[in-house]
Amino acid sequence: MTEDVPPTTLARAESSIGEVALRRRGRHTELIVGGAFVMDTVDVSTEVELAAVALERHPAPRRVLVGGLGLGYTAATVATDDRVRHVAVVEMAEPLVDWARAGLLPTDLDDPRIHLRAADVGEVLVATPGKWDVILLDVDNGPGFLVREENADLYAPAGLRRAVAALAPGGVLAIWSSHVAPELLETLRAVGVGTVEEVLRCVQREGRDLEYAIYLLAGVGSASGRGERSTTQ
Ligand SMILES: C[S@@+](CC[C@H](N)C(=O)[O-])C[C@H]1O[C@@H](n2cnc3c(N)ncnc32)[C@H](O)[C@@H]1O
DSSP: OSSSSEEEEEEEETHHHHHEEEEEEEEEEEETTTTTEESHHHHHHHHHHHHHHHHHOOOOOOEEEEEEOOHHHHHHHHHTOOOOOOOEESSSSHHHHHHTTTTOOOSSSOOEEEEEEEHHHHHHHHHHHOOOOEEHHHHHHHHTSSGGGHHHHHHSSHHHHHHHTEEEEEEEEEEEEEOOOHHHHHHHHHHHEEEEEEEHHHHHHEEEEEEEEEEEEEEESSSTOEEEEEOBB
């Protein structure tokens, strides 16, 4: 639960997507991007699970792309998998990358396989065809609650096809959302490659039950990768 104490600012700077700030509230850290609350450390189970469920669905994930960095939980979880050789973490808010390098984030990203980079993950997807075994997208609060308007392209049919094109054969795409997103599920199905799956998780915040979701497209470009898996809870 969010602690009922005023926040202290740990770091604050301008970025290409507006002001970014790291705040401390009691025992927890908060991230503000473009003046809006993006996340905190109260419950990061689904940020961790985004990495875990995607890695589980790939037989040999060596190259992983994570967009964006946030507080680093997804990226740090990827690095716990010994099969992974290279983790590219792409973050649009440049100061956040500097703060991660300076050790200001609540996660340990000091691993030679982790490569932090300030960029738009949409541009990286276009520039890296066929490169990634696993792509993890957590750049918004979900397709219905964007951190920046331009990110809407990532969830549109053309954007999802670009992500698929950036996968190596057998690749897995996973997208985090703070809400159930039926339109994204439909668009993933319409892309027509791989196995589509919706993983739902109940998270309690401030006395409320919230339903978070992870959308998966697995087995892209592999012989066995056609079909549909049902929702798992
Ligand atoms: C919800 S946070 C990610 C949380 C992360 N999964 C974790 O475990 O802490 C979303 C991050 O994506 C960044 N972001 C937003 N749009 C982006 C884009 N187009 N490319 C790269 N990063 C982006 C935001 O600045 C923010 O740091």
